[in-house]
Amino acid sequence: MAKLVRSSLRSYVEGVKKTIALKPLDDSEKLMLWDLRDEDCVNEWECISDEERGGGSQATFKSNKKGTGSVFEGVLNTSIKNTELKYSGYCAIRSKPVKYRSLDLMKMDRKDVSEFDAFEIRVRGDGRKFFANIHAPGLATRADNLWQYFIFTRGGPEWEDIILPFHKFFLTHRGYFQDRQVVLPLKSIATFGLLVADRVNGPFKLEIQHIKAVRCKEIHTEASEKELFDY
Amino acid sequence: MASITLCIRKASQKYLLSNYYLSSRLLLARTIKTSFQDCKNLEPQESSSYGHLLDEAKKDQSLAVRERFAEALMSYMSLEKNRSGHMKFIKEGLSRMDEFGLQKDLLSYNRLLDLFPKGRFNNKSFFDTLWPKPHPQIDLALEILSKMEDNGIRPDNVTYTILCETFSRISLPVQKCERIAFWFDKFEDIDPYRIKGDMPTDLYTLSKMALQRISGEDCKVWNIKEAEGEGDTDSFVIAASSKKQVTFLKSSSFSEETVLHVDGPHLMWLQKMPLFYYSLRLLPTSTNDSENPDGIILGVCLCQPPTQESLTLWIQTLQEEYPLTKAATVVYDVTVLNEDYYSELKTLNKSSALLPHQLE
Secondary structure, three states, rough: HHHHHHHHHHHHHHHHHHHHOOEEEEEEEEEEEEEEEOOHHOOOOEEEEEHHHHOEEEEEEEEEEOOOEEEEEEEOOOOOOOOOOOOOOOEEEEOOOOOOOOHHHHHOOEOOOOOEEEEEEEEEEEEEEEEEEEOOOOOOOOOEEEEEEEOOOOOOOOOOOEEHHHHOEEEOOOOOOOOOOOOOOOOOOOOOEEEEOOOOEEEEEEEEEEEEEEEOOOHHOOOOOOOOOOO | OHHHHHHHHHHHHHHHHHHHHHHHHHHHHHHHHHHHHHHHHHOOOOOOOOOOHHHHHHHOOOOHHHHHHHHHHHHHHHHOOOOOOOHHHHHHHHHHHHHOOOOOHHHHHHHHHHOOOOOOOOOOOHHHHHOOOOOHHHHHHHHHHHHHHHHOOOOHHHHHHHHHHHHHHOHHHHHHHHHHHHHHHOOOOOOOOOOOOOOOOHHHHHHHHHHHHHHHOOOOOEEEEEEEEHHHOOOOEEEEEEEEHHHHHHOOOOOOOOOOEEEEEEEEEOOEEEEEEEEEOOOOOOOOOOOOOOOEEEEEEEEEOOOHHHHHHHHHHHHHHHHHHOOOOOEEOOOOOOHHHHHHHHHHHOOOOOHHHHHO
């Protein structure tokens, strides 16, 4: 009996020592999720447009040859050829979901960002509005629901860092905001994507350098609780 | 809790046993039969199409555009006192709003929604709220509301009361109206680069706005050549550098080996307006290669017409202001902007919607 008590006490003390020895969370620590200067990483992303549904938009996603980033560019066209469609005009890219087994959505390779507060993306846009899409299928929502937030690019020749706090992402279903908002599951993010669908006809261009998960103290001072639509 | 359940049970018994319920059931069966017959001999009849009302009102030059549309609605009301055929008329009106240029006018939407007869599609019982009757009018009202949503128009109190009177408070159109108002209010100020008020039409003020957006509010702007002429015949050169870039230009020394690189034209969008800018950058040498592989940007210029002469004007004024830069060699890597392509780009996003001051 005495032996048992002693051993359990020892393990308890060791545990306490371990927790004391843990470093406090460092604000400067960042997690590189996708480094898009690397050409191999760019090839893991996929690019789609409304061409496959009878639209007129075209898009490509390649690394630029200078090695400073990758370019998502193309032409957006909102005209409707197919009479079944009501709206048209979108181009999107996303990181390819890596599946353990085919036809099994729940067993995708997930990213865990629960220790961080926000995404930081370094982009050079052309003044258009873009969307950040997060796909995290789980039991709480339907399989094709996304969490989305806006990206407003400045335009011009300089790179800019845009911070997208996790708590600001909204649950949407095919572009429509949902009444019942669900918190983004930070431990199981399947894909990250970018979308352009701002109904402006013409060429667009967005250069991306990297996508990181960062810590941000300023975010916590804002009202982090999301207002819900109730009627 | 018990009292509430009792109430509900009483109400349900009352309605199940009442004549109203039975008669409505019989009516439903009868209407289904008749609607099948209607489908068989469905032919376009002259009396039921109201396109001519809109055509006549459109020609009336004495009225403002908004009032012309209202006149067509009024003439329909006087023609059909019982509002028979209101579905066809509202559909016609909705599809031809773009023709009038009224797709951004809230008042016209309210007038159109007001055409639905009131009191016919209300919820009359407790069950109507649980299982709403499938009126096609509800779908049409939703279509009108979604068109408002697409054009960025927030419904106001008048829209809300009209919908409440026609479809009652707990119904799909009122829900949709509430949803639009909720999300529009939430995202009203979300765009940091939003242009307040109307978009200016002349190129000079637009390019000034673009420069301030690129290099920040506190940037230094050079009006090298003031605007001459108006509209398409504009000719001007304006350039800007941000505070950081100005201090760099003042302090650092240049030699013959350093290369100032002028490149362009690059495309940029201000709302739906395409603009082309040229940028000046210091190309990286072997020493500062790792930090800035793209080079250091020193300024941005917008000019009309986009020729090399106006760009050399810009570089000359920079060299006069900061004489240290004279030592550096300037390289122009500029492709000629195709004028036809630019004018085609401008026309791509032209909408027929009238501005608020044009309506009255």
